[in-house]
Amino acid sequence: MPRTESAKERANARLRRRHSERSASGKCTRCGKAPPEPGLKMCRDCGEKRRAADRARRARARAEGKPYAGRDPDLCRRADRARDRRQRRAWRDAGLCSNCGRNTPEDGRSVCEPCREARRIIDRRRYAARRAARVCVRxxxxxxxxxxxxxxxxxxxxxxxxxxxxxxxxxxxxxxxRAQRKCVDCSVPVAGTARCPDCARRSNTRVPAYHGAPAGPPFYSVIELDTRDDHGTYETEAEVAACLC
Ligand SMILES: [Zn+2]
Ligand SMILES: [Zn+2]
Ligand SMILES: [Zn+2]
Ligand SMILES: [Zn+2]
Incomplete structure (x- = not known):
């Protein structure tokens, strides 16, 4: 169900529209009358008023010990995080360290070696502090x-x-x-087999390694203990018995 726009959102959209219209037609975005100062969006008068208001707000916030110059801290923190993410993505896309944006990381990593080392130092310090406080290091x-x-x-x-x-x-x-008739590797539904066709193919081309559980029935190798004669491998105990008779 589409969310209905609040009055506040509608008002914001209206302001944004007015802002871009004024900007496009070469008018101050605040008063819509005078031309803006070169390279700026507002006329001289409006710019001075805005800067004075900003100064007053910052001074007030400082006096009251409020963070983010008195702006809504929740909104500011969210905007900070979004800006951070955008910046990191841009650095990574440009092939630079996504943490510092200065160095080129080695072999396909997203973070450069100095940043990795800095991270390691912080991690080690945190580990030691948590150990000392007898709390979980994770x-x-x-x-x-x-x-x-x-x-x-x-x-x-x-x-x-x-x-x-x-x-x-x-x-x-x-x-x-197996009991739920799901592929034992990726858990998609299967009909009777242990693995889905994809995983079966992968499993067959995989180098011999431990597979979690035997794939088929157990095998019995019959080897005579004193002569070490190998009598072959059998699938059932009955076959083993028949061989030994
Ligand atoms: Zn103006
Ligand atoms: Zn870095
Ligand atoms: Zn824990
Ligand atoms: Zn599968």
Whole structure:
């Protein structure tokens, strides 16, 4: 449902329109009468009035200790962030560091090496401060006793560093997705198979590695212990028994 324009939005649109009309027709954007000063949008009179008003507002804000020269701090902060994002995108698009806009980052990164190093120093400092305060180094919630992390981040970290834990999580996910008839790799619905056609192709061309769970039935290799004779590989215990008879 389209949002109805508020009276304020309509008034703002009207002002913007008037502003651009006056600007286009070579008139002061404030009074709409006198021509603007060279390179400016307002006539001399209006410019002086505007600057005096700005000075007064800034002085008042300073006296009252208000940020953003007395303008709406919420609006100002939002505008600041938007300006920041635009600037960073422009730098990145120009192939420059998206943080400082001065250097060209190395091998496809978006941030230059000095900025990365500065970031690392800040991160290290924050880590040390959080450790000293015994709070989680990731989110600064209270840390679990003897750990550098809160319960949630301790679990995440355990998964990240422990291959066994990761395999257990993988196995559970594999079983759950199979039961729900979803592709075990990307979880799109599948009919009977473990993987969707795309993931099956990827899985087949992947270098041999751990796949989360065995892809087919288990195999039994029959090897005689004393002679080390290999009697072959079988899919069922019944076949193994038949071989050994
Ligand atoms: Zn004017
Ligand atoms: Zn930089
Ligand atoms: Zn945490
Ligand atoms: Zn898939």
């Amino acid at each position: 989110c600064s919630e209270p840390a679990v006793d003897g750990s550098s992390r809160c319960a949630r981040h301790a679990t995440l970290e355990a998964e990240r560093v422990s291959p066994e834990h990761k395999r257990a999580v993988d196995r559970k996910r594999y079983a759950r997705r």
